[in-house]
Structures are given as C-alpha cells and as structure tokens.
Amino acid sequence: MSQTSIILSCVLISIFLTNLCWASLLLVDRKNPCRAYGNASVYDITNLVKTWPVALKGTGFDGREYIYWWSCAGKTRQCEDTNTAICQQRIDEPVLRFNAGNVSPQLWFGLFNGAVVQNNLTWDIIYPNLQSDPSLIDGTGIRVTVVHFIVDPNIEKPLLTMNGENKYTEYSITVRGKCIGQPAINRTSFIQGYCDPQTGQIVPGPYMIDINA
Numbered sequence: 001m002s003q004t005s006i007i008l009s010c011v012l013i014s015i016f017l018t019n020l021c022w023a024s025l026l027l028v029d030r031k032n033p034c035r036a037y038g039n040a041s042v043y044d045i046t047n048l049v050k051t052w053p054v055a056l057k058g059t060g061f062d063g064r065e066y067i068y069w070w071s072c073a074g075k076t077r078q079c080e081d082t083n084t085a086i087c088q089q090r091i092d093e094p095v096l097r098f099n100a101g102n103v104s105p106q107l108w109f110g111l112f113n114g115a116v117v118q119n120n121l122t123w124d125i126i127y128p129n130l131q132s133d134p135s136l137i138d139g140t141g142i143r144v145t146v147v148h149f150i151v152d153p154n155i156e157k158p159l160l161t162m163n164g165e166n167k168y169t170e171y172s173i174t175v176r177g178k179c180i181g182q183p184a185i186n187r188t189s190f191i192q193g194y195c196d197p198q199t200g201q202i203v204p205g206p207y208m209i210d211i212n213a
C-alpha cells in the first residue's frame, strides 16, 4: 500500500473511528474470537455480558428503530450465518435482519506494548462484513460495526451503548466501565492478566512470547 493510500484509509476510517491510526493491530486468539493479545498483554471480552448475544436498541440511518444483536463469538441466533458478530433487526418488522459485521474478518486495534500499566485504556474492534459479489449491490457485504472500548474507573458495571448508524451502513457501539476485559495487573499479587467483567478480578492470561526478546 502506498503512503498516500494508507493516509487516505486512515482519514476515511477516522470518520467513525478516532485514534485508529495511533493504535496497533492486536493478535486475535486462534480458538477464542473474544480474546486478543498484545506484547505481554491479553484483552478478553468473553465475560463482558452474562450471555451472548446482547441486544442493544438503536436508530438506523433511515430513522427506524432496530435491535442490534452482538455476539463476540458469532451465533447471534438471529442472523442465519453463525459467523455474524452483529445482527441488525427491524423492530417493526422482525423478519428483516441484516448481517452488520462478521466475526472472522474482525480486527482489534489497541495498545500493543505496555497496555497493562496504561490508565484509561481504549481499544477498538472492527467487524467488517465478509465481502460479497460487487455485481449484486443490495447492502450485503458493505456493513461494518465498530466497538469502541473505554476503561473508565468511575463506571462499576460495563455500560454498552448503541450509537446508531453513520452514513453509510457503519454502526457503532461504545463499551465503558472499570472492568471490561482490559489488560490489567493486580497491584497486590502482581499477577498480570485481564479484568474479568463478571467478577472484577484480574484473571491471569497466557501471553504471546516475544521471540526476539
């Protein structure tokens, strides 16, 4: 990719996602799509909610009300395709459901180095659609959902907000809380891992080993 096209991509993506170009690509776990790694850090949202999918209400660009069913490991049970991470469903006509982002092409952007000691960490997961045949322009294959995570020490329980739809077919969700699966360290035991949203405890995680270190 040329420098110009990288800059252009960043500008375009920044329309609905700030800070992306200042973050790094994390490594998604090969077995658990709800977990990703940085350098000696683990991000894990498996227990962000008690049961997936979680239903979030929000407005579409067309002004209609929708339910957005999010499941970080897929199987929304609403969209047929089990590889769907976000299934958008019309409230007035529940049979109308759209895949608003797939699990398998997901990208995690966050702090790769030093995340465990960072205050008020933020990171993003982007769920693009698996692309479809460009000769069939009907909205399939062009949807994308961005989930923005903000560690906020003042919010006890994870707070999930559906921000709605940006022009065009770009959906955004914000997750805030003091314990939302972020890399963390226990200041007493010095155990490193991630903050488990259900218990508030630091769970030790396996780390990527830097083969160059």
Ligand SMILES: *[C@@H]1O[C@H](CO)[C@@H](O)[C@H](O)[C@H]1NC(C)=O
Residues within 6 Å of the ligand: 039, 113, 210, 213
């Ligand atoms: C990982 O962290 C170690 C220790 O801080 C550092 O020396 C190394 O350069 C980092 N690796 C990468 C790929 O950033």
Ligand SMILES: *[C@@H]1O[C@H](CO)[C@@H](O)[C@H](O)[C@H]1NC(C)=O
Residues within 6 Å of the ligand: 119, 120, 152, 153, 154
């Ligand atoms: C972290 O966020 C809290 C709540 O928004 C704020 O009070 C605090 O100053 C922030 N800390 C840092 C280091 O930015």
Ligand SMILES: *[C@@H]1O[C@H](CO)[C@@H](O)[C@H](O)[C@H]1NC(C)=O
Residues within 6 Å of the ligand: 186, 187, 188, 189, 200, 201, 202, 203
């Ligand atoms: C930190 O470790 C101590 C000692 O093992 C434990 O009692 C405490 O619950 C831990 N705190 C968190 C937030 O994991």
